[in-house]
Amino acid sequence: MSIIKPLTLFSHGDTPNPTKVAIILKELSIPYKVAMIEWDNLHKEPFTNVTPNGRVPAIDDPNTGITLWESGAIIQYLIDTYDKEGKISYSSSPERYQQAQWLFFQTSGQGPYYGQAVWFHKHHPERLPTAEERYVREVERVIGVLDSWLQQHDYLVGDKVTYADLSFIPYAAAVPRMDFLNQYGKIFEGGKYAAYQAWLEKLLARDSVKKGIEPTAELIEGAANKIAK
Ligand SMILES: N[C@@H](CCC(=O)N[C@@H](CS)C(=O)NCC(=O)O)C(=O)O
Incomplete structure (x- = not known):
């Protein structure tokens, strides 16, 4: 092509x-x-x-x-x-399947849980503290899973950035803007999840990421406001 x-x-x-x-x-x-x-x-x-x-x-x-x-x-x-050249992917086993594993974790774990955390804190018509807390705990649990892996590895798969790493960025970048998280104690206080933070910083510095993320200044917040309209 x-x-x-x-x-x-x-x-x-x-x-x-x-x-x-x-x-x-x-x-x-x-x-x-x-x-x-x-x-x-x-x-x-x-x-x-x-x-x-x-x-x-x-x-x-x-x-x-x-x-x-x-x-x-x-x-x-x-x-x-x-991506026939493998710029951001591997085509051989086991990496091919490990990439899919992390991507599925992102789409079934990170995305929906983060979205529900925003929904129950900002838009649900009644306060449901047990639901609010459950989804905040899940946000932190997902960060913990990534951090535990990244303490031993530079990237989620192999020795380069792949689409698996990149798929986590938009929701991860939204965490600092989820102000309601602070009521549960600061997630990153005392250098907690340092491996995760270092990985995220490295990813956010990529040119493609900066350009891809540009229109999402408001990210989850903006989307949620529109739902509420
Ligand atoms: N599982 C879907 C989720 C898509 C999704 O929820 N997209 C949001 C925007 S990030 C949306 O379109 N929401 C509209 C709505 O909730 O009605 C995917 O990964 O593509």
Whole structure:
């Protein structure tokens, strides 16, 4: 594939799951344009013709004719199609499967738990302290799992940055803005989770990450405000 036609990334701008995909697109220098879907238009046609789930991200790739949704599936497709050189991935075993393992942990563990922590603190119509606390504990547990691995390894898989590392960035970058976390005690006080913090800093310094993350200044907060409208 010599000249790549721009892909369409369906996004809502300042939300973490589309940002995850934008970071991978930037990393692999894949041209793309963003189709912004207003919050009120997510759950109706024509966007539900793109994804019956009515959520972002989704992509449309004119080079192969594929339309896809679910950030994890999109990332795996982009890697299989556009990372033949292995810039941010391994294609051999066991690393290939270890990458999938961390990506699945991100999409089933980090993303939903962080999202629910925001929901129960900021938008649920009644205070449910047990739910609020459960999801905060999960946010910290996910950070702990990553930190325990990173105490022994520079990266999640192998000896280079892969899409597995990159997939955690948008939600990890939102943690400092989740002000409600402070009522449970500061997560990073006293040098706690230092290996995780060093890893995150290293990732955030990457050019592609800075560019991919640009539209997400408000990240989770912005998305949640729009839900509340
Ligand atoms: N599992 C989905 C989650 C997608 C998702 O929840 N996206 C949010 C934005 S980050 C969304 O579209 N929310 C709209 C809504 O909740 O109605 C993925 O990984 O792509």
